[in-house]
Amino acid sequence: MNENSFNQIKLNNNNEFGVNKLINKPWADKCACLPNEFIRGWLFSVCKPNERMKLNDHVVYDSDGVYPSSIVFTGEQLCQNDLDVMMMAYHYCRDKRLSDNVEVKISKFCKDLKWLIKSGKKEKIYQALTRLSKAKIKGYISRKLTDKNYKIEFEFNLIQNLYFDEVNKSVSFNLNEKMKFFFLSNVTRIQREDREKLERCKLSKWLHLFFSSHKINNKYKYKVATLKSLCGSKNKDFYSFRQKLGQVCFSLEKYGLHLVSIDKDNKVIRKSKDSL
Numbered sequence: 001m002n003e004n005s006f007n008q009i010k011l012n013n014n015n016e017f018g019v020n021k022l023i024n025k026p027w028a029d030k031c032a033c034l035p036n037e038f039i040r041g042w043l044f045s046v047c048k049p050n051e052r053m054k055l056n057d058h059v060v061y062d063s064d065g066v067y068p069s070s071i072v073f074t075g076e077q078l079c080q081n082d083l084d085v086m087m088m089a090y091h092y093c094r095d096k097r098l099s100d101n102v103e104v105k106i107s108k109f110c111k112d113l114k115w116l117i118k119s120g121k122k123e124k125i126y127q128a129l130t131r132l133s134k135a136k137i138k139g140y141i142s143r144k145l146t147d148k149n150y151k152i153e154f155e156f157n158l159i160q161n162l163y164f165d166e167v168n169k170s171v172s173f174n175l176n177e178k179m180k181f182f183f184l185s186n187v188t189r190i191q192r193e194d195r196e197k198l199e200r201c202k203l204s205k206w207l208h209l210f211f212s213s214h215k216i217n218n219k220y221k222y223k224v225a226t227l228k229s230l231c232g233s234k235n236k237d238f239y240s241f242r243q244k245l246g247q248v249c250f251s252l253e254k255y256g257l258h259l260v261s262i263d264k265d266n267k268v269i270r271k272s273k274d275s276l
Contacts, residue, residue: 020098022175022183027094032087033189035182037061037069037141039213044083045232046202052077060232067142067149067186075135077232080202084195085128088112089159093175101161103172114196126164129171133162143184152181188213197255204248206231211258211270221267242266 027033038044041061047053054076061071088109092102106122115121138155156176163172190212198204207227214220228241235241242262249260249268259271 020177020180021096022090022094022098022180023187027189030192031189032091032192032195033094033183033187034087034090034209035141036186036188036213037063037071037182038083039188039209041071041230042232043071043073043137044078044080044086044206046206047077047079047232047234048202049079049081051234052079061139067144068151069141070139071137071141072139073135073137076131078131078135080205081124082128082131083205084113085109085125086132086158087192089129089132089173090175098175098177098179101172101174103165103170105168105170107169109171126171129159129162129173132159133157133173135159141182141186143181143186145184154178154181194255194257197257198251201248201251203231203233203244204251207245207248207260208252208257211252211260214270219269219271221263221269224262224266224268227268 023033038061040063043060056074058073059070060073061069063069089102089104091112092104096102106125109125110116110121113125115124135158136155137158140151140153143150143152156178159173160176161172161174164170165172188209190209195205195208198208210227210230224242224245225238227245228235228238233241235244245268246262249262252258252260260268261271262268
């Protein structure tokens with residue numbers, strides 16, 4: 001699609017494109033929803049906590065496909081644990097006005113994430129929310145609204161107005177009202193219990209979301225090297241990464257999530273779940 005065919009939206013706080021909520025009808029309690037742009041790059045990478053880098057205006061997603069989009073990131077590098085916390089935070093916001101503060105007990109956060117309620121886990125939630133509140137994204141996404149194609153520019157933090165209440169042992173926050181444009185289309189809906197099956201394997205979680213964001217009948221092959229780049233792996237040994245990827249493919253099939261395999265040409269393909 002020619003980029004010139006896109007109209008530009010000047011983002012403001014009006015309701016021209018719907019109410020200021022993530023979606024007009026909140027998703028089910030056991031589901032999670034994410035924009036595909038958050039999934040198909042390394043905004044949330046597979047890095048280990050001790051491998052985090054400080055990034056400044058770093059391109060973490062870029063696509064010149066049918067609906068071109070680009071995300072530039074500034075902040076401490078985010079990983080899959082941060083994504084778990086952010087998905088839960090967005091889940092709490094799903095039926096609220098984005099500008100309204102949401103207050104949540106840290107014990108509920110732990111319970112809903114199925115993390116053991118102890119000081120170490122609570123501290124991890126505090127740390128993840130702090131990183132998310134300092135994580136700035138800017139760039140543009142493309143969406144089809146009212147039968148027209150729009151290029152939507154944005155710049156904001158993933159979580160806003162974060163406040164920790166030490167007395168009530170709770171946390172409050174809200175989301176930027178511009179986030180609603182991300183959820184108008186190009187959104188992936190997953191069952192949270194599916195992601196929970198993958199426990200602490202960061203690459204499994206990333207690959208599960210990546211293939212979940214594509215249509216079931218999508219038989220496009222991805223090079224192992226391409227997936228290595230997209231997920232933000234720091235493994236310098238290609239064959240070591242390929243071996244790990246093979247193990248991940250096996251675990252996705254084991255849990256009935258995706259049937260994924262690596263062929264002799266080092267390309268990864270997903271077959272229909274009907275084959276499981």
